[in-house]
Amino acid sequence: MAGPNIENVRRILVVGSGAMGSQIGMVCALAGYEVALQDIEEEMLGRAREELERRMGRNVEKGRMSREEVEAAFGRMTFTTDLEGPASEADFVIEAVVERLDVKREVFRRLDRAAPGHAVLATNSSTIVSSRIADATGRPELVCNMHFFNPALVMRCVEVVRNPKTSDATVETTAELARRVGKEPVVINKEVPGFVANRILHAIRSEALWLYENGVASFEDIDTACRTALGHPMGPFELMDLTGIDVAYHAANSRYEESGDPKDRPAKSIVEKYERGELGRKSGRGWYTYDEEGRRVE
Numbered sequence: 001m002a003g004p005n006i007e008n009v010r011r012i013l014v015v016g017s018g019a020m021g022s023q024i025g026m027v028c029a030l031a032g033y034e035v036a037l038q039d040i041e042e043e044m045l046g047r048a049r050e051e052l053e054r055r056m057g058r059n060v061e062k063g064r065m066s067r068e069e070v071e072a073a074f075g076r077m078t079f080t081t082d083l084e085g086p087a088s089e090a091d092f093v094i095e096a097v098v099e100r101l102d103v104k105r106e107v108f109r110r111l112d113r114a115a116p117g118h119a120v121l122a123t124n125s126s127t128i129v130s131s132r133i134a135d136a137t138g139r140p141e142l143v144c145n146m147h148f149f150n151p152a153l154v155m156r157c158v159e160v161v162r163n164p165k166t167s168d169a170t171v172e173t174t175a176e177l178a179r180r181v182g183k184e185p186v187v188i189n190k191e192v193p194g195f196v197a198n199r200i201l202h203a204i205r206s207e208a209l210w211l212y213e214n215g216v217a218s219f220e221d222i223d224t225a226c227r228t229a230l231g232h233p234m235g236p237f238e239l240m241d242l243t244g245i246d247v248a249y250h251a252a253n254s255r256y257e258e259s260g261d262p263k264d265r266p267a268k269s270i271v272e273k274y275e276r277g278e279l280g281r282k283s284g285r286g287w288y289t290y291d292e293e294g295r296r297v298e
């Protein structure tokens, strides 16, 4: 069986239509690929489609792309609850389902059975390394992490993380796919928790939470310092609201599980917000408050 090769990649299946999966699918369709976006619920797919149409509509209004380009990209996309059908036609699969190992392993087991032998099976996971999933398939050499950043339509970095069994051809194909959809791949040769960008982000976030919880400065002022002194596009608290306080909470728990170091436990203020359901922009409130369109109101 021929190994993976970027020249053979025409159809991409993206599994999971949350904020990450839907934007990853759109990025690939805009770059000319045929994309199937799969989820278990029609309702999720409907919401994903509406949100993408709204975002693309703004891009047309602002003259960033033409209406024809956007229509052609949507013409290349299908929204489906069927997994096996689109998997059987896919040359490349990107999984972006909930960050739970059992769920991902089951998805990969089904994908492995249905997808052609040359298809790379990549996970967008930021916390679960692909070696914990690859053995649920009969093709561990075609499995890796392909980690996009939020918002995936905008952020250019994609971390391509190899597991000890990932083949060079899989890494090359995945990195080249990232380039062809307009991103900048970064190859990570060892499966360290958090990879590169999230480890750096974690260091900044931990310091910001320490300063806030110790009453050194308000979270608003810490955000302002990061923007105006360091040139960050957003402060760490604004960014937590964008990526989700639940994501920060689960990421800290999984780091703690791995290291056993109490310093890795979620910070007190994160636990409180998580328990109150204040998850950031998606729930209308996190560190800041947002209206229905996701604009900050306080």
Ligand code: 3HC
Residues within 6 Å of the ligand: 055, 058, 059, 062, 126, 148, 149, 150, 151, 152, 153, 154, 155, 198, 201, 233, 234, 239, 243, 247
């Ligand atoms: N989805 C898609 N596009 C978005 C978006 C979103 N959620 N938010 C903003 N944009 C795009 C839009 O095109 C927007 O223009 P428009 O509203 O006129 O259409 C454009 O970005 C500029 O947005 P804004 O004027 O509202 O604000 P900014 O100039 O601050 O840009 C930003 C927004 C690009 C998100 C920028 O603030 C930024 O780069 N922030 C840092 C993001 C970051 O660090 N991401 C990494 C997070 S870590 C991660 O992803 C790890 C993973 O494992 C979870």
